[in-house]
Amino acid sequence: MAADRYIAITGGVGGAKLALGLVQLLNPEEISFIVNTGDDFEHLGLHISPDIDTLVYTLSGQSNTDVGWGRRGETWQFMQALKQFSGETWFNLGDQDLAMHVERTQRLRRGATLTVATRELAGALGVRHEILPMSDAPVRTMIGTANGELAFQHYFVRDRCAPAVTGFRFDGAAAAAPTPQIEQRLDDANLAGVIICPSNPFVSVDPILAVPGMRERLKRAGVPIVAVSPIVAGTAIKGPTAKMMTELKIPNDAVAVARHYRGLIDGFVLDAQDAALESAVLALGVATVVTQTVMLTLADRQQLAADVLRFIKRLK
Amino acid sequence: MAADRYIAITGGVGGAKLALGLVQLLNPEEISFIVNTGDDFEHLGLHISPDIDTLVYTLSGQSNTDVGWGRRGETWQFMQALKQFSGETWFNLGDQDLAMHVERTQRLRRGATLTVATRELAGALGVRHEILPMSDAPVRTMIGTANGELAFQHYFVRDRCAPAVTGFRFDGAAAAAPTPQIEQRLDDANLAGVIICPSNPFVSVDPILAVPGMRERLKRAGVPIVAVSPIVAGTAIKGPTAKMMTELKIPNDAVAVARHYRGLIDGFVLDAQDAALESAVLALGVATVVTQTVMLTLADRQQLAADVLRFIKRLK
Numbered sequence: 001m002a003a004d005r006y007i008a009i010t011g012g013v014g015g016a017k018l019a020l021g022l023v024q025l026l027n028p029e030e031i032s033f034i035v036n037t038g039d040d041f042e043h044l045g046l047h048i049s050p051d052i053d054t055l056v057y058t059l060s061g062q063s064n065t066d067v068g069w070g071r072r073g074e075t076w077q078f079m080q081a082l083k084q085f086s087g088e089t090w091f092n093l094g095d096q097d098l099a100m101h102v103e104r105t106q107r108l109r110r111g112a113t114l115t116v117a118t119r120e121l122a123g124a125l126g127v128r129h130e131i132l133p134m135s136d137a138p139v140r141t142m143i144g145t146a147n148g149e150l151a152f153q154h155y156f157v158r159d160r161c162a163p164a165v166t167g168f169r170f171d172g173a174a175a176a177a178p179t180p181q182i183e184q185r186l187d188d189a190n191l192a193g194v195i196i197c198p199s200n201p202f203v204s205v206d207p208i209l210a211v212p213g214m215r216e217r218l219k220r221a222g223v224p225i226v227a228v229s230p231i232v233a234g235t236a237i238k239g240p241t242a243k244m245m246t247e248l249k250i251p252n253d254a255v256a257v258a259r260h261y262r263g264l265i266d267g268f269v270l271d272a273q274d275a276a277l278e279s280a281v282l283a284l285g286v287a288t289v290v291t292q293t294v295m296l297t298l299a300d301r302q303q304l305a306a307d308v309l310r311f312i313k314r315l316k
Numbered sequence: 317m318a319a320d321r322y323i324a325i326t327g328g329v330g331g332a333k334l335a336l337g338l339v340q341l342l343n344p345e346e347i348s349f350i351v352n353t354g355d356d357f358e359h360l361g362l363h364i365s366p367d368i369d370t371l372v373y374t375l376s377g378q379s380n381t382d383v384g385w386g387r388r389g390e391t392w393q394f395m396q397a398l399k400q401f402s403g404e405t406w407f408n409l410g411d412q413d414l415a416m417h418v419e420r421t422q423r424l425r426r427g428a429t430l431t432v433a434t435r436e437l438a439g440a441l442g443v444r445h446e447i448l449p450m451s452d453a454p455v456r457t458m459i460g461t462a463n464g465e466l467a468f469q470h471y472f473v474r475d476r477c478a479p480a481v482t483g484f485r486f487d488g489a490a491a492a493a494p495t496p497q498i499e500q501r502l503d504d505a506n507l508a509g510v511i512i513c514p515s516n517p518f519v520s521v522d523p524i525l526a527v528p529g530m531r532e533r534l535k536r537a538g539v540p541i542v543a544v545s546p547i548v549a550g551t552a553i554k555g556p557t558a559k560m561m562t563e564l565k566i567p568n569d570a571v572a573v574a575r576h577y578r579g580l581i582d583g584f585v586l587d588a589q590d591a592a593l594e595s596a597v598l599a600l601g602v603a604t605v606v607t608q609t610v611m612l613t614l615a616d617r618q619q620l621a622a623d624v625l626r627f628i629k630r631l632k
Contacts, residue, residue, distance in 0.1 A: 044418050045361065045425060075393045081415030085440045087422075095411040099397030102360050106403075109361060124401045 004192035011204020015197030021301030038141035038207030193312035196227035226267035320508035327520020331513030337617030354457035354523030509628035512543035542583035
């Protein structure tokens with residue numbers, strides 16, 4: 001009998017933590033990651049896919065755990081030289097990291113899909129688990145602010161999430177589609193569950209769900225879909241999720257995240273610090289599990305992954 | 317009275333040595349460099365201009381005098397990472413050097429001419445003397461070999477000049493033209509002389525002379541044109557010049573270089589080691605000066621520059 005298969009939906013750093021836990025427990029043929037490309041952008045003539053790269057570097061053991069992004073042992077000679085030319089230095093590109101962007105851009109220019117380029121580049125770094133861009137077509141997350149729309153990286157990196165958010169738009173989503181590789185995984189008879197990693201619901205997960213057909217296909221798969229709360233005790237472990245919720249006048253708690261996913265998810269994983277919120281989530285018609293979701297160590301990542309997989313089995 | 321002006325025609329490393337001597341003696345408004353772009357190429361999606369960069373790095377004090385090319389204090393993290401992706405690693409790109417190529421490529425894509433991009437990038441590194449690409453249109457030196465034509469960098473770097481040369485072709489030259497900036501310098505009433513630096517006559521200087529109108533305009537300027545021999549005692553100080561001459565069945569001596577430039581040059585600078593060849597050069601109807609042309613120290617460079625300028629004044 002073929003093994004159960006899982007799909008995990010993830011953005012960058014927060015989601016990659018759980019992803020690292022999952023690959024400790026599951027073989028490459030047991031899980032595929034569908035990754036946000038809404039924060040991809042063209043910069044200095046290069047195609048940059050921050051969330052894919054975070055996952056590739058994390059799963060290959062290349063991630064820089066000191067700064068929380070980029071590659072281990074990274075150097076910055078290129079950026080220093082770029083400064084001399086008054087080049088655009090608001091987005092940091094490490095010397096090693098550059099090789100990823102240059103190679104990806106080359107492969108895309110020669111006609112490779114982002115899916116194929118990702119498979120090749122991740123494979124070259126030794127990643128054996130499948131990393132699937134949410135779409136091969138460009139979808140670009142646009143951040144609505146009081147002063148107009150900002151491209152995601154302008155909001156996130158250049159402006160350090162300072163502008164107050166009024167809404168989101170996924171430019172190009174209407175023309176995008178799940179890739180054949182994603183369709184194949186969603187149609188797999190052994191699919192046993194879908195995990196929504198603790199990523200930002202608005203700018204990491206929603207872009208994926210905005211790909212036409214993605215949400216319907218996930219539901220149609222008929223397997224438990226569980227989300228892990230990226231909000232713990234009212235704050236985001238990583239990134240601007242809580243700040244965004246405040247600006248959007250949504251209560252910044254885990255219940256609001258569960259409500260955000262209502263209609264899609266069957267189960268929701270709450271941190272022990274938010275045990276008091278369990279009943280409010282159950283009242284949404286969503287099953288719950290309460291456990292430690294804050295992942296500081298590799299053991300934490302593995303423990304949460306095990307809890308999530310057990311939760312899915314329970315819901316099945 | 318405005319100062320005399322000079323034009324120096326140069327390729328990469330060999331020519332840049334004399335160029336460095338010339339800028340010690342002449343102010344920015346007294347000399348312009350016309351530089352070979354025949355060995356420019358597109359690589360990893362970047363526009364690379366090796367001879368321009370050699371001159372920029374040399375004149376800005378950024379050149380790596382240990383290896384003879386590239387930037388001082390260069391690191392190779394990008395190349396190491398590129399290797400992991402099985403990228404094209406036959407052409408070494410340093411981490412700092414990459415910034416030059418990325419910025420140039422960006423500026424060209426946004427519509428800047430190579431002349432303008434070069435001025436901006438050289439200026440950013442503190443170069444005050446004018447560096448003029450021979451043309452803004454692409455001219456690509458093709459090396460004829462027994463096994464067919466090779467793009468210049470494939471011959472020069474990838475194949476380390478191993479293939480025997482049968483001839484040269486300057487692809488795109490027919491459609492190229494001297495830039496307005498070069499025309500202005502050639503038409504300058506104060507132009508006092510033209511210096512052909514000790515660069516490879518076949519693949520550094522000839523591509524420049526192959527730009528339609530360049531040779532005629534140089535002659536029409538009516539000022540002394542003097543060349544410095546890149547061949548000393550039968551060998552090239554730098555690069556494959558002597559090897560090429562042997563393969564082309566041209567005697568590999570300074571006289572053959574003078575003969576190569578016959579009809580264009582008025583004067584020829586021989587190294588003291590080749591004093592015995594002076595009469596043969598004079599017999600070509602070309603004036604001569606014999607001096608030390610091998611430039612090991614900065615003082616050597618300056619001394620040769622002074623000799624060349626004195627020679628031009630004598631010929632005037």
